[in-house]
Amino acid sequence: MKHFVLAMATSFVALCSANSLAFAQAAGGVIDVATIGEPPTLDPMASTADLVGIITQHIYETLYTFDADWGPTPLLAAALPTISADGLTYTIPLRTGIKFHDGSDMTSADVVASLDRWTRLASRGKQTSEIIASVEAPDDATVVITLKKPYAPLVALLSLNNSAAIVIPEENAAQDPLEAFIGTGPYMLKERMPDQYIQLARFDGYVPLEGEANGYGGARHQYLDEIRFVPVPDPNTRIEGAVSGQFAYADALPVEAFERISGGATEPVVLKPFGWPAFIFNTKEGLSSDIRIRKAVQAALAPEDMMLAAYGSEEFFSIDGAFYPEGNTWHTEKGTEPYKPLGDTEAAKALLAEAGYDGTPLRILTSRQYEFHYKMAQVAQAYLEAAGFKVQMDVVEWATLTTNRADPALWDVYISHSPFLSEPALMGVMNDTSPGWWVSDAKHAAVDAFNAEVDPAKRVALFADVQKVIYDEVPLFKVGNFNALAAQAPNLDGMVPAPWPYFWNAYLAAE
Amino acid sequence: MVRSALNRMFGMLVVMALVVTIVFVIVRVTPGDPAAVMLGPDATAADIASLRQRLGLNASIPEQFVSYVWGIVRGDFGQSIFLGQPVTQALLQRAEPTFFLTVFSLSIATLIALPVGILSAYWRGSVFDQAATALAMLAASIPSFWLGLIFMQFFAVKLGWFDSSGYGGPGASFGERLHHLVLPAATLGLISSALITRFTRASMLDVLNDDYVRTARSKGMSEWRVVGRHAFKNALIPIMTVIGLTAALLVSGAIVTETVFGLPGIGNLIVSAVLRRDYPVIQGALLVVAGLYVLVNFAIDMLYLIIDPRVRY
Numbered sequence: 088m089k090h091f092v093l094a095m096a097t098s099f100v101a102l103c104s105a106n107s108l109a110f111a112q113a114a115g116g117v118i119d120v121a122t123i124g125e126p127p128t129l130d131p132m133a134s135t136a137d138l139v140g141i142i143t144q145h146i147y148e149t150l151y152t153f154d155a156d157w158g159p160t161p162l163l164a165a166a167l168p169t170i171s172a173d174g175l176t177y178t179i180p181l182r183t184g185i186k187f188h189d190g191s192d193m194t195s196a197d198v199v200a201s202l203d204r205w206t207r208l209a210s211r212g213k214q215t216s217e218i219i220a221s222v223e224a225p226d227d228a229t230v231v232i233t234l235k236k237p238y239a240p241l242v243a244l245l246s247l248n249n250s251a252a253i254v255i256p257e258e259n260a261a262q263d264p265l266e267a268f269i270g271t272g273p274y275m276l277k278e279r280m281p282d283q284y285i286q287l288a289r290f291d292g293y294v295p296l297e298g299e300a301n302g303y304g305g306a307r308h309q310y311l312d313e314i315r316f317v318p319v320p321d322p323n324t325r326i327e328g329a330v331s332g333q334f335a336y337a338d339a340l341p342v343e344a345f346e347r348i349s350g351g352a353t354e355p356v357v358l359k360p361f362g363w364p365a366f367i368f369n370t371k372e373g374l375s376s377d378i379r380i381r382k383a384v385q386a387a388l389a390p391e392d393m394m395l396a397a398y399g400s401e402e403f404f405s406i407d408g409a410f411y412p413e414g415n416t417w418h419t420e421k422g423t424e425p426y427k428p429l430g431d432t433e434a435a436k437a438l439l440a441e442a443g444y445d446g447t448p449l450r451i452l453t454s455r456q457y458e459f460h461y462k463m464a465q466v467a468q469a470y471l472e473a474a475g476f477k478v479q480m481d482v483v484e485w486a487t488l489t490t491n492r493a494d495p496a497l498w499d500v501y502i503s504h505s506p507f508l509s510e511p512a513l514m515g516v517m518n519d520t521s522p523g524w525w526v527s528d529a530k531h532a533a534v535d536a537f538n539a540e541v542d543p544a545k546r547v548a549l550f551a552d553v554q555k556v557i558y559d560e561v562p563l564f565k566v567g568n569f570n571a572l573a574a575q576a577p578n579l580d581g582m583v584p585a586p587w588p589y590f591w592n593a594y595l596a597a598e
Numbered sequence: 599m600v601r602s603a604l605n606r607m608f609g610m611l612v613v614m615a616l617v618v619t620i621v622f623v624i625v626r627v628t629p630g631d632p633a634a635v636m637l638g639p640d641a642t643a644a645d646i647a648s649l650r651q652r653l654g655l656n657a658s659i660p661e662q663f664v665s666y667v668w669g670i671v672r673g674d675f676g677q678s679i680f681l682g683q684p685v686t687q688a689l690l691q692r693a694e695p696t697f698f699l700t701v702f703s704l705s706i707a708t709l710i711a712l713p714v715g716i717l718s719a720y721w722r723g724s725v726f727d728q729a730a731t732a733l734a735m736l737a738a739s740i741p742s743f744w745l746g747l748i749f750m751q752f753f754a755v756k757l758g759w760f761d762s763s764g765y766g767g768p769g770a771s772f773g774e775r776l777h778h779l780v781l782p783a784a785t786l787g788l789i790s791s792a793l794i795t796r797f798t799r800a801s802m803l804d805v806l807n808d809d810y811v812r813t814a815r816s817k818g819m820s821e822w823r824v825v826g827r828h829a830f831k832n833a834l835i836p837i838m839t840v841i842g843l844t845a846a847l848l849v850s851g852a853i854v855t856e857t858v859f860g861l862p863g864i865g866n867l868i869v870s871a872v873l874r875r876d877y878p879v880i881q882g883a884l885l886v887v888a889g890l891y892v893l894v895n896f897a898i899d900m901l902y903l904i905i906d907p908r909v910r911y
Contacts, residue, residue: 119767125870127636127680135638210641249638263652264682278768281681281688282862282870286768319763319860320870323747328762328860331755352755486630486875493634493643503639513640520642 116595117313118335130265131251132209140249147253147270151246152303157509160304174237186292188275195224200260211250243510310594329574348574361571362506366564371495371524379442381561387474389430397459422555435474448479452498456485460502525562617888632875676878685882696863706787715798738792746858763860801833
């Protein structure tokens with residue numbers, strides 16, 4: 088709680104100071120931002136990768152985005168949608184006078200064509216297409232989305248920056264893959280040299296929202312002339328580049344680098360809490376398709392030791408079984424009783440005996456792409472063996488893991504992680520086809536009720552039911568909360584810690 | 599000599615045909631899916647299958663192989679799945695940093711190794727020889743990523759003489775780009791110099807005790823001429839071999855150094871292509887690297903014929 092409140096307070100103060108100071112800043116300057124690598128595409132509809140979203144959110148915009156409290160707020164839309172009483176019709180007014188980077192005006196025809204592309208190509212869009220009956224444009228500045236059944240997560244889906252419902256010119260909407268990188272964002276693509284840089288330049292035709300900045304929403308000022316995203320896959324090189332002053336911002340650093348980047352030449356940026364690692368169970372076939380085995384694993388694991396091994400210091404993690412941290416709208420403790428920080432080996436042994444466990448190895452699929460996954464797996468192996476499991480660690484590199492996890496015959500548990508998504512419906516476990524393939528009547532009852540409810544207060548209560556079902560049926564084991572570390576140049580101001588860092592509103596202070 | 603050259607060229611073609619086949623098979627049997635990498639962690643199996651279809655990855659392996667070989671015959675290595683550009687273009691873009699890094703580091707390596715190796719052999723058993731041997735052992739034992747990070751911390755972070763990584767931003771001049779190569783070239787040059795030093799020393803020791811060297815000395819020739827003209831010239835063949843192989847190794851084997859210094863070279867391209875399963879790029883890059891190896895070996899063999907007319911293939 089203390090950490091979350093502190094982070095929120097820090098963010099708020101940073102936000103306020105950013106805005107009050109920002110107006111005093113002259114435009115200008117170029118920054119280099121070190122990222123974890125080359126993005127697989129510059130089409131944010133085509134990928135759910137965070138890296139794609141981080142870069143392309145400067146080029147393209149969506150109808151809505153998230154404010155500082157992770158609520159949807161208008162971006163290209165003029166206001167939040169008007170929702171009909173039956174929850175089936177969303178009427179979205181559009182902002183006028185918005186220009187694309189090619190100089191053309193954005194109209195409802197562009198929005199309809201873009202949403203059509205989104206429902207055809209984007210992973211999240213395709214899921215939503217089953218619910219959307221039609222998308223129409225009654226006039227140049229209005230779009231109407233009609234649903235087949237009430238679906239409350241729609242606006243959150245339209246706000247995300249990965250697998251994103253970006254708005255592009257109608258004439259480009261048929262492109263697959265996208266060839267013309269034309270958006271409405273504050274920065275436009277100037278040059279891309281793969282594995283060297285992605286150069287974004289200020290878009291002079293940009294019309295920012297009025298008022299104050301508010302999370303990803305509100306006013307987006309373009310103080311910087313250029314933002315260059317530089318792929319630097321080696322984390323040590325990102326660290327040294329930040330310390331030497333080459334990079335104004337270095338993303339996704341290992342927590343061990345905290346001291347190294349605290350020397351004054353660069354400053355640490357801690358986003359706490361950032362997300363949560365999880366062990367995902369294969370509920371479709373094999374050993375962990377037996378709920379008693381999953382409950383035995385749940386009892387055997389000791390999240391406190393696993394997080395300590397993975398993150399080294401309690402400064403960078405917290406022990407928490409709830410799927411959203413204290414202070415978050417969605418936080419609830421309902422159902423989390425089985426989450427034991429130090430595990431319960433005896434209970435696990437009893438559950439194994441009850442399940443008639445025959446010594447079949449529990450196959451843990453993981454990789455060293457994320458070192459914390461591997462470290463957690465090692466500690467988990469020790470605790471599971473203490474409880475009587477035989478454990479088989481299948482350590483592969485990431486591309487192999489993404490392929491193997493799609494085959495239920497190859498694994499019992501795989502390790503993943505997620506940021507705290509603004510909308511719980513976006514959690515992978517909510518989807519029946521997500522690897523793990525969790526399907527049950529209790530799940531459908533809880534999730535369908537949650538997705539159908541439009542009233543925000545009622546949805547919070549319904550999410551508590553969803554969390555309880557997750558703990559009851561154990562399709563995954565949440566290990567805890569972890570913080571993210573980045574480095575920022577002392578003269579780079581106007582930044583607000585964010586899971587997908589953005590650089591509009593950032594400026595270079597006079598030395 | 600012409601017959602020898604033709605024999606070697608035929609051997610080259612056989613080797614390249616084997617490389618094409620082996621690389622294609624290895625890439626296809628390795629688990630991993632470019633569609634899954636591109637779509638990101640939250641993509642469903644249906645999305646991945648759909649993208650595989652659009653990328654043409656669902657064609658049968660023999661069909662893909664025929665298409666691949668036919669493309670090579672026409673000089674077309676295909677289109678990168680991720681980079682949005684032809685493989686040939688991607689390779690050409692990466693050729694400049696790798697070429698200059700190779701030339702730069704090989705120059706550093708030979709400038710260190712040849713004099714040190716010759717003097718070590720000449721002063722065999724001296725303090726200089728022992729120190730040089732120990733240093734060569736040390737250089738050969740240092741992992742390139744570690745030495746690279748040490749150089750980075752000292753010269754880039756502490757002294758601020760260089761950028762820590764990259765190849766210059768947009769519009770960087772040729773001089774600026776070369777400036778970015780100094781630290782990685784020094785890293786590779788120092789490490790490569792160890793092997794060349796040891797070969798030079800050993801090769802020189804072999805010839806310094808030969809009769810013609812003794813004869814040259816007995817004729818009253820200066821030591822400089824004896825060592826530099828008679829001994830070194832005859833010791834050159836094994837030294838050239840190792841320099842040539844080091845050059846070929848640097849083209850492909852600078853993978854770690856290119857990754858540590860964020861250089862957009864061939865090695866870096868291969869690593870990223872393998873990690874994201876960009877099949878056309880992996881195949882094209884490995885084919886080019888293998889071709890370079892074969893060409894370097896061919897060039898060395900031809901040089902043997904020129905330097906030592908007694909050599910026959």
